[in-house]
Amino acid sequence: MIDVDSMPCFRCGVCCTKYGVRISFLEARRIADRLGLTWTEFVSSYVVQDGPNPESLLLRRNGSACVFLENTGNSVVRRCLIHPFKPSACKEWSPSLYRRDCQEGLARYWGLRVGSSGLPEGPAESLNRFYAFLETLAAEEAKNYPQQPEVNPTVYAS
Ligand code: SF4
Numbered sequence: 494m495i496d497v498d499s500m501p502c503f504r505c506g507v508c509c510t511k512y513g514v515r516i517s518f519l520e521a522r523r524i525a526d527r528l529g530l531t532w533t534e535f536v537s538s539y540v541v542q543d544g545p546n547p548e549s550l551l552l553r554r555n556g557s558a559c560v561f562l563e564n565t566g567n568s569v570v571r572r573c574l575i576h577p578f579k580p581s582a583c584k585e586w587s588p589s590l591y592r593r594d595c596q597e598g599l600a601r602y603w604g605l606r607v608g609s610s611g612l613p614e615g616p617a618e619s620l621n622r623f624y625a626f627l628e629t630l631a632a633e634e635a636k637n638y639p640q641q642p643e644v645n646p647t648v649y650a651s
């Protein structure tokens with residue numbers, strides 16, 4: 494059973510489709526370095542300049558989602574290709590069952606809603622599947638994001 498105040502991100506990707514992510518020039522340089530890209534390559538594929546300030550950058554979109562959001566083979570899971578070094582705005586975004594975005598993902602992919610107790614409610618089978626999934630997250634995290642993550646940025650070049 495999860496604690497309502499320590500809800501792990503269950504990777505629905507809703508927040509990564511809804512919001513534009515602003516990053517600083519330094520963050521952009523750091524991500525480009527981690528991807529092994531030149532600045533020119535990184536800018537042309539992954540960020541757009543936003544406004545008159547040349548240091549104000551936005552992550553590009555790939556269709557309706559962030560350019561770094563990957564659909565996995567699992568229909569309920571999406572993943573961030575730069576998770577270990579994602580922008581600070583993403584790191585600071587904490588999942589919560591009180592958040593409308595997380596509630597949306599819970600409803601869309603798991604058929605669950607957040608009840609008055611603040612916990613997921615719905616059909617027992619869906620609840621069981623959801624909790625079983627949460628238990629696998631730590632192991633999945635280690636598998637998907639080893640110490641040196643392998644990212645193929647060309648797949649997402651726009
Ligand atoms: S960088 Fe990663 S966490 Fe941030 S919006 Fe894009 S896919 Fe989501």
Ligand code: SF4
Nearest residue numbers: 502503505506508595
């Ligand atoms: S909406 Fe919530 S659960 Fe879904 S990816 Fe974002 S933080 Fe994670």
